[in-house]
Amino acid sequence: MAKLSDELIIIKGIGQVLADKLASIGIKDIAGLIDYYPRRYDDYSVLTPIARLKPGAVSIRAEIKQAKGRYVRRGLHVTEAVASDETSSVRLVWFNQPYRAAALKPGVPYYISGQFEFGRGRLAIMNPTVELVSEFPLNTARIVPIYKETKGLTSRQIRRAVSEVRPLIAELPETLPDWLLKSYDLIGRSEATEAIHFPANTANLLAARRRIGFEEVFSLVLASLMNKADVKDEPSLPVKFEPELAREFVSGLPFKLTDDQRVAVMRIYMDLERPQPMNRLVEGDVGSGKTVVAAMGSLMALAQGYQVVLMAPTEILARQHADTIYKLLKPLKMADSVSLLVGSLSPAAKARAHQAISSGQAAFIIGTHAVIADAVDIHKLALVIIDEQHRFGVNQRKALMSKAGHMPHVLSLSATPIPRSLALTVFGELDISRLQTMPSGRAPVTTKLVVPGSRLRLYSKIDKELERGRQMFVVTPQITENGDPSVSSAEEVYKTLKSSSFKHRRIGLLHGRQKPSEKNRIMEQFVAGDLDILVSTTVIEVGVDVPNATIMVVESAERFGLAQLHQLRGRVGRGQYPGSCYLMLSKSSAPTQRLKALESSTDGFELAELDLKLRGPGAIYGTLQHGVLDLRIAELSDTELIRSAVRAAREFMEKDNLLNYSQLTKRITKLRLVTNLN
Numbered sequence: 001m002a003k004l005s006d007e008l009i010i011i012k013g014i015g016q017v018l019a020d021k022l023a024s025i026g027i028k029d030i031a032g033l034i035d036y037y038p039r040r041y042d043d044y045s046v047l048t049p050i051a052r053l054k055p056g057a058v059s060i061r062a063e064i065k066q067a068k069g070r071y072v073r074r075g076l077h078v079t080e081a082v083a084s085d086e087t088s089s090v091r092l093v094w095f096n097q098p099y100r101a102a103a104l105k106p107g108v109p110y111y112i113s114g115q116f117e118f119g120r121g122r123l124a125i126m127n128p129t130v131e132l133v134s135e136f137p138l139n140t141a142r143i144v145p146i147y148k149e150t151k152g153l154t155s156r157q158i159r160r161a162v163s164e165v166r167p168l169i170a171e172l173p174e175t176l177p178d179w180l181l182k183s184y185d186l187i188g189r190s191e192a193t194e195a196i197h198f199p200a201n202t203a204n205l206l207a208a209r210r211r212i213g214f215e216e217v218f219s220l221v222l223a224s225l226m227n228k229a230d231v232k233d234e235p236s237l238p239v240k241f242e243p244e245l246a247r248e249f250v251s252g253l254p255f256k257l258t259d260d261q262r263v264a265v266m267r268i269y270m271d272l273e274r275p276q277p278m279n280r281l282v283e284g285d286v287g288s289g290k291t292v293v294a295a296m297g298s299l300m301a302l303a304q305g306y307q308v309v310l311m312a313p314t315e316i317l318a319r320q321h322a323d324t325i326y327k328l329l330k331p332l333k334m335a336d337s338v339s340l341l342v343g344s345l346s347p348a349a350k351a352r353a354h355q356a357i358s359s360g361q362a363a364f365i366i367g368t369h370a371v372i373a374d375a376v377d378i379h380k381l382a383l384v385i386i387d388e389q390h391r392f393g394v395n396q397r398k399a400l401m402s403k404a405g406h407m408p409h410v411l412s413l414s415a416t417p418i419p420r421s422l423a424l425t426v427f428g429e430l431d432i433s434r435l436q437t438m439p440s441g442r443a444p445v446t447t448k449l450v451v452p453g454s455r456l457r458l459y460s461k462i463d464k465e466l467e468r469g470r471q472m473f474v475v476t477p478q479i480t481e482n483g484d485p486s487v488s489s490a491e492e493v494y495k496t497l498k499s500s501s502f503k504h505r506r507i508g509l510l511h512g513r514q515k516p517s518e519k520n521r522i523m524e525q526f527v528a529g530d531l532d533i534l535v536s537t538t539v540i541e542v543g544v545d546v547p548n549a550t551i552m553v554v555e556s557a558e559r560f561g562l563a564q565l566h567q568l569r570g571r572v573g574r575g576q577y578p579g580s581c582y583l584m585l586s587k588s589s590a591p592t593q594r595l596k597a598l599e600s601s602t603d604g605f606e607l608a609e610l611d612l613k614l615r616g617p618g619a620i621y622g623t624l625q626h627g628v629l630d631l632r633i634a635e636l637s638d639t640e641l642i643r644s645a646v647r648a649a650r651e652f653m654e655k656d657n658l659l660n661y662s663q664l665t666k667r668i669t670k671l672r673l674v675t676n677l678n
C-alpha cells in the first residue's frame with residue numbers, strides 16, 4: 001500500500017517521463033501531487049438530452065456513429081461524427097486530430113463534453129472531450145478541474161495522476177483543531193482536498209474552497225499574532241512625551257504639518273510611552289512627508305539620552321536622510337548627534353563613527369540595513385526607524401535587541417500602500433498610520449499611456465523640456481535583455497538613446513549590478529544637474545529627491561504593478577515645475593484597464609486595491625513575497641472569510657496551544673519568518 005511520502009513513480013500509470021515532468025514543477029511525492037490544486041473548473045456535471053442542447057458548454061451521454069476524418073486542405077484535417085441518444089442526434093467536429101475516427105467505438109455509450117456552437121456552417125460540439133461511460137469519469141460529465149498546464153504537462157495527465165492516488169487523500173492528517181472546525185463550520189482537511197480535486201457538485205466545491213482558504217488566512221494571521229506576542233513580552237524603554245520639545249520643533253519647520261502628519265506623530269509619542277515595544281507603520285505616497293514624521297517622532301528619545309537608528313535600503317537614501325535630518329534638528333541644537341554609517345566610508349571614518357556610537361555621542365545613527373546590522377554596539381537604542389524595507393522581521397529585531405539588551409521600538413516607513421484586506425491578514429497586528437493628504441502646493445503628475453508609434457513625436461516634445469534645463473528619468477524593467485527583445489532593458493535603452501534621438505544630451509546609466517561607489521557617483525551627477533537623462537532600473541524607486549527632474553518615461557510599462565508605477569511617478573515633479581509621466585507600452589495592442597487606471601487616479605491606496613484584485617498580492621509585494629504568503633485558494637477580496645479567520649486566530653491564541661498540533665506548527669513556523677513587520 002502506497003504512502004503519502006512515496007515517490008510518484010510507484011503509482012500505476014505514472015512512468016519516468018511523467019514523474020520527471022511533475023518533478024520539474026516541484027511535485028516530488030504523492031503528498032505533493034495531492035497538494036497541487038486546480039486553477040479553475042469547467043462545469044460539465046449536468047448531462048443534457050441532445051434535443052434540449054443550447055449553445056455553450058455542454059455534456060451529453062450518447063453513442064457515436066459515422067466517424068470520418070479527411071484533409072479538407074493542406075494542413076487542415078477535420079473529423080466529423082454523429083452522436084445520438086434517445087432524444088436526437090448532434091454533430092461532433094474535431095480539427096487536426098487525425099487519430100480520432102479510428103479511436104471511437106460504435107455502439108458503446110460515451111460521455112461527450114465541449115462547446116456547442118457554430119462550426120463549419122452548422123451547430124456542432126466543437127473539439128469535444130470524449131470518455132467511455134464509467135462510474136468516475138475524469139475528463140467529462142463532472143465538474144472538471146483544470147490544472148495549470150506547464151512544462152508540457154496537460155491537465156488531463158494531472159487529472160489522471162491525481163485520480164490514481166485518490167484513495168490516499170483520506171490519509172491526510174488534519175491540520176486544524178477540532179473545536180475550530182466545529183465552531184467555524186468547516187469540513188475536514190481530507191474531505192476538502194478530495195472535493196478540490198473531485199468536486200461532487202458546486203456546494204461541495206465551495207465548502208472545500210472555504211475550508212482551505214480559511215486555513216491559509218488563519219495560518220498567516222496566527223503567525224503574525226505569535227510574532228507580535230513574542231515582541232510584546234520583551235522589555236522596552238518607555239520614552240516620555242515632552243510637549244515643549246514638540247512645540248519647539250514645529251515652530252522651527254519651514255512649513256505647517258498636515259493633519260495626517262500631526263496625528264501620526266502623536267500616535268508615535270503615545271506608543272513610545274508604553275512599556276511594550278512600539279510596532280508602527282507609517283504609509284504614505286512618495287512626497288507625503290514621512291521623513292519629518294520620523295524625525296519628530298525621535299525627538300523625545302534623543303532628548304532623554306537614548307539612541308535612534310534609521311535604516312535606509314540604499315546608500316544614496318541614507319545620505320539624503322542624514323542631510324534632511326541634520327537640517328531638521330539644527331534649530332533644536334541636536335544636529336551634532338547625527339551620524340552617517342554607510343559602506344563607502346573610509347576605514348578611518350568608519351572607526352570614528354563606531355567609536356562615537358558606542359560612546360553614545362552619536363545618537364541619531366543613519367545608514368544602510370547591511371552596515372548597521374553589522375557589528376555595531378548601540379547600547380542605548382530606543383527606536384529603530386526602517387525606511388522602505390519589508391523584510392525586517394522578528395529575527396533582525398531580536399538581533400538588535402541582543403545588542404541593546406531590550407527590544408527597541410520600531411517605526412517602519414513605506415510608500416507601498418497596503419490594501420485594507422491585506423493589512424488585516426498579513427499585517428493584522430500592526431499599528432498603521434496613513435499619510436493620505438499630500439502637503440499642499442504640489443501639482444499632481446500628469447500620466448499618459450504611449451503606444452510605440454508615438455515615440456518619436458513624444459521624444460521631440462521631451463527634448464524641448466530638456467532644452468529648458470529640466471531632467472528626465474527613463475525606467476526599464478530589467479538591466480540586460482533577457483531572451484524577449486520586446487521587453488526593454490536599461491543597457492539597450494541607454495545605447496539607443498545615446499546613439500539616436502538624444503545623442504546631443506548627457507545620459508547616465510544606473511542599475512543594481514553597479515558598485516555602490518559607481519551608483520553614488522552617477523546619482524550625484526544627476527542630482528547636480530550634470531546629466532540630462534538617467535536611464536535606470538527600479539533602483540531609483542524609493543525616496544531620491546531631484547526637484548529639477550520633471551519627466552519620467554517608463555519602458556515596457558505593462559511589466560510593472562500599478563502600485564509600483566504610482567511610486568515611480570512620484571519621483572518627478574517634486575520641485576517648482578509640474579511633472580509628467582509617460583508609460584510606454586511594448587506592443588501597440590490596446591492598453592489594459594489596469595494601466596488606464598493610472599491616467600485617472602492619483603490615489604496610491606486605491607491603485608493598490610485594484611492591483612490586488614487584478615493581479616494578487618504578488619503585484620504589490622513582488623513574486624518572492626507572493627509565493628511566500630502562500631494564498632492559493634483564499635481571495636483577499638473575500639472579507640467574510642478573512643474576518644472569520646482573523647477571529648479564529650485570536651480565539652486560538654486565547655485558548656489553545658500550537659504544541660498540540662504538529663502539522664499546524666510546521667506551517668506556522670515557516671510563516672513566522674515571513675510575516676515581517678511584526
Ligand code: ADP
Binds near residue numbers: 286290440
Ligand atoms: P516621503 O519620504 O514621504 O516621500 P519626504 O519626507 O521626503 O517624503 O518629504 C517630501 C518633501 O516634502 C520634503 O521636501 C519635505 O520637506 C516636504 N514636506 C514634508 N511635509 C511637508 C508639509 N507638511 N508641508 C510642506 N512640505 C512638506
Ligand code: MG
Binds near residue numbers: 290543
Ligand atoms: Mg522618504
